[in-house]
Amino acid sequence: MGAQVEFVKGHGTQNDFVLVPDPDGVSDGVVDPPTVRMITDRHSGIGADGLIRVVRTAAVAEMPGLAEESGAEWFMDYRNADGSVAEMCGNGIRVLARYLLDHGHAAGPTMRIATRGGVRVVHVEPEGQFTVEMGRAVPLTGGSVEATIGLDGRSWPATAVTVPNPHAVVFVDEGGDAAGIGDEHVRVDDVRALAELGMLTSVPTVRPRDVFPDGANVEFVARVGERHIALRVWERGVGETRSCGTGVCAAAWAAMRRDGTREGTYTVQVPGGQLRVTERPDGELMLTGPAELGVRGTVTLDARFVRKTYPDPAPDRTARSSPAL
């Protein structure tokens, strides 16, 4: 019998995560890359775009002193599905906030959560929404477009920016012929310039490579109205996902620069839903969107595969009103 690991599944605009509660930092083996890959595998594991170990900041051995320095009780230990570490996850942090709130670990209406990319303040909003203070976007090439993204024989100039993980933002509708323009409820699937990209099964190429020494997430963006964009994303360490919060911030930031404005809220359609981004006068990007919790259970890890067991079958599969794990 392998190790037993408790988990909760959650998603933010269908960017999905396995949350593993480890408050005292005694289960860091769960973030070993092979274990992350077993757990996040969609065929033989639970399946997710990423894994979040929920650990008290004071128990994070690699960051001594962070708890006192940050004033954040909880740390988001984020891993991509391939086991790699990422600085931040804009959808994951909302899901983590929802978990902390629903399980009595935080009271709201605001909470501070530490990440490898710095401390983030999360505001609890009505109707299951959360707003995250995401920090400032930092252009990697002085704000100018100096990278080129290639995909399936096509290529586009890209804006290189960190939020604080690396993003290459590509506007694919330069001809202005994106279908769905002006429709408040446009679906990403109906935006011609994005649909034409096909399956996104190939890995996008980045030139020159040294713009992104640690790799990049790539956002393919089309305008669909005033202060309204749609995007598809290819995530570093995962592949195409249905949403990426930091990527949405990077894309909105780049769209604001192209529009010559820093004012107003940008609405961003992603395949998994809708997010909103506002830039404060001090440059802080505010990301607002939903966060949901779903299935919870226990997995038994062994060397070959992840076995799933669900302790409480339907109808009690939602964690919202469930006791803390």
Ligand SMILES: N[C@@H](CCC[C@H](N)C(=O)O)C(=O)O
């Ligand atoms: N989906 C996340 C970003 C996760 C990390 C990313 N794949 C990376 O490696 O930088 C988000 O919502 O921001």
